[in-house]
Amino acid sequence: MDAQSKIALVTGGSRGLGRNMAINLAKKGIDVVLTYNSNQEEADKVVAEIQALGQKASAFQLDASNVKSFEGFFGQVTAYLNDTYGAPRFDFLINNAGTALYSLFAETTEEQFDTVLNVHYKGVFFLTQKALPFINDGGRIINISSGLARITYPGSSAYGSMKGAVEVLTRYLAKELGPRGIAANVVAPGAIETDFGGGRVRDNQDLNAQIASQTALGRVGLPDDIGGVVAFLCTDDARWINGQRIEVSGGQAI
Numbered sequence: 295m296d297a298q299s300k301i302a303l304v305t306g307g308s309r310g311l312g313r314n315m316a317i318n319l320a321k322k323g324i325d326v327v328l329t330y331n332s333n334q335e336e337a338d339k340v341v342a343e344i345q346a347l348g349q350k351a352s353a354f355q356l357d358a359s360n361v362k363s364f365e366g367f368f369g370q371v372t373a374y375l376n377d378t379y380g381a382p383r384f385d386f387l388i389n390n391a392g393t394a395l396y397s398l399f400a401e402t403t404e405e406q407f408d409t410v411l412n413v414h415y416k417g418v419f420f421l422t423q424k425a426l427p428f429i430n431d432g433g434r435i436i437n438i439s440s441g442l443a444r445i446t447y448p449g450s451s452a453y454g455s456m457k458g459a460v461e462v463l464t465r466y467l468a469k470e471l472g473p474r475g476i477a478a479n480v481v482a483p484g485a486i487e488t489d490f491g492g493g494r495v496r497d498n499q500d501l502n503a504q505i506a507s508q509t510a511l512g513r514v515g516l517p518d519d520i521g522g523v524v525a526f527l528c529t530d531d532a533r534w535i536n537g538q539r540i541e542v543s544g545g546q547a548i
Contacts (some may be wrong), residue, residue: 301384306391308337309490314521329356352513358391359412414456468488468537510545
């Protein structure tokens, strides 16, 4: 295996923030394994884009809410890593996959709650656990949270509290994996213009303007504002950052 090949696994890497993270990792000279839930065509486009940057890339289907599927998923991924690099290991795990839920607390159903729990917390917990044997010592885990773990907007009680749980979990990962030299951090984007949640921040002009007015830098975030921060956390320059929540929101609601 080429000692220079660092490899990142990015969940939900076919579009939006995950796509931007994957491409920014490639620009840092990092090879990428990305997952997609249903849109293989978009995932293949990201793979081609990364390959055009001179890095290796591959995409695998994963339902990040289905814990029972994780063993089979890692079977596929490690077979690919073995074939490509001669070892079933990688360096960086970026837990990005997720879905939106906008529902007032009083109206949130148990089914909605369980859907958010499974993808945003239970899935992150057990995917990371399953990944541990394959993450190289000295690697990094980056969990994607949200400004909504700090800033309260009515309708995000379930989503925001699951992200809060991930933030606490990340500190435990940092502590327990410290002996292996694995750092764990949180990146918490503020409101971003993507197709997340049906594109509501991007397409609802009133909401967009309201958030911009509450943000110190005077606008809503773009995917390009986030991917580079995740990529930076996978570089040697970030080696001493551990157990931290880094909010990337332009100074939203400060």
